[in-house]
Amino acid sequence: DISRPRGKHSLAKHLHRHAGIDGAKAALLHEVLERDVFNDAARLAAAIKALPLRLLRPRPLDEAISSAGGVRLEDLDEQLMLRKLPGVFCAGEMLDWEAPTGGYLLSASFASGRLAGAAAANWINTRQR
Known part of the structure; x- marks a missing residue:
């Protein structure tokens, strides 16, 4: 072409x-x-x-938009609660994942935040009864 x-x-x-x-x-x-x-x-x-x-070489870490590392996904249950610390939920850039920056990273952060937030509210509500 x-x-x-x-x-x-x-x-x-x-x-x-x-x-x-x-x-x-x-x-x-x-x-x-x-x-x-x-x-x-x-x-x-x-x-x-x-x-x-x-x-x-890579650029300095202080110039990074986002960086690798964080809570490993295998340390979380399906509701994003830490298996070893019940009642502690993780979302967004707290998680160790490789995601492109920009809209995809924001969408995934918002979605995981919604899931973790709803799960945390449910976890609290089930313990108050």
């Missing part, structure tokens, strides 16, 4: 239209690839499929 003639369109528009590459993805291509690769459709397509990206 990339080898199609681009006519008057810029390379950025061509990559967006024919490969769905724009924004940060396009910037990454320009950062990593040599300039002459962009003039050869076959080399560009091969580079996109196997982008040579060398990571040196």
